[in-house]
Amino acid sequence: MIELNHVTKMYGNVVGVNDLTLTIDTGAYGLIGPNGSGKTTLINLLIGHLQPTLGSVRLFDSVPADDRRLLRRIGLCPASDVLYPNVSALEWVTYQVRLHGMERRHCTSRAEAALETVGMTSSMRRPMGTYSLGMRQRTKIAQAIAHEPDLLILDEPYNGLDPVGRNDMTRLLKKWTRNGRGLIFASHVLQEIESVTSSFLLIHGGRLLASGTADEIESLLADAPQEICLVGADAGRLIHRLADVDWVDAMEWNQGKSELRVSLREPLAFYECIAKWIHDDGLGTMQLRTPDGNLEAVFDSLLRRHRGESS
Structure with a gap:
């Protein structure tokens, strides 16, 4: 699904990601790291919005920055808020589906189905300016899944959701992965990752510190x-x-x-x-x-080792 070969991205003199090498098959992976660790830079490299300064990125055996057709296979829910106050969720999601090249006659039905999946049916014709943060988050998820992508990339998807919304989101993502589709789920809240998948990529300071399941990493430690x-x-x-x-x-x-x-x-x-x-x-x-083998314990142990505190 994803292949990174010595990928480095520089912003002037600032390192976004540093010498990432990784190959992963289709599946669900939590992308874990503190704010500023390089998670968003990595996501932008995967979707082709950024090109690496060094190294190569391949997604489904194509180069994202060179093959815009790949966007049809990707569903992205960014961390940034989306709000067009005078546009309804149905109008906005329909437009997003159309941008992915769907035939116009199918776009509205796809948008309605996606909004129903995220629990927005009763509000989807209201202007988004009347929505709460949680409702806007649900709408962002709907546009990410409406065109039925092969890979869903979520950047802090639980942001703004109440406990009911978080539970609904967890059930949705579990069902998504059971259907054999790819999922990259970026978060700095470890419990959110653990509720969906046991496989993770730990990034810190632009470097990949570890990948695998919590049990696999715990055995190494x-x-x-x-x-x-x-x-x-x-x-x-x-x-x-x-x-x-x-x-x-x-x-x-x-x-x-x-x-x-x-x-x-x-x-x-x-x-x-x-x-x-x-x-x-x-x-x-x-x-x-x-140490109980959960991601938080593993995360703390790996960071201590990375900083040299365990030597």
Whole structure:
């Protein structure tokens, strides 16, 4: 679906994205990164609005900037707001479908179907100037899907949606991916990504730090420094054991909570020892809390490693 080969985009002396190399098949991917990380630049490269300063971009085996026919296969929901106050959602979405080259007689029915999908049927003939932010967001999604593209690219699609709208959006995107279509879903809110797909692309400072599922990346980080927490009445009795090894950086015992926090330089060494220590010392049952494998934990671990904080 997408192939990037050493792609760099410069804005004068400022790096937008830096030496991105990536090949991904059709599927659903969360594009994760903080504001200013390069997500929007990457999206604009994929749709051909920008050309790389160095390297090459291919989408469905074509160059986006050279083959405008690719736009027919892409549905884009930008982060920026869209508001033509005196135009109805039906008129606007119909016009957008027409721009994709659809026959005029099919455009209105496509627009109506898309607006129904996003829950805008009852309001689609009202001027968009009367819409709330959430309604405008639903309308943007409708224009992105109305021409039935092969790849849907969403930049912060949950912006402005209330809890009901967020739930509807999640169900829509899950159904979209189940139908075998491509999805690139850019967000800096990790829970939004996790509700739709477990596959992600982590971008920071214009660089791709990781790609894959949360479990795959977590397995790569299994022996990276991390903090664990032992909870139980006997947790404090492990302090003498941990004090005798050289792969513990710090410990903190909270007697009121019966909680022992341990910063580990070599977590795998700890996991190999803990069961034996509990058995040999006759300790009672305790709870072991570790990084939970969700995207937020993975994201934080990768950023620490990128900044050199784990070395």
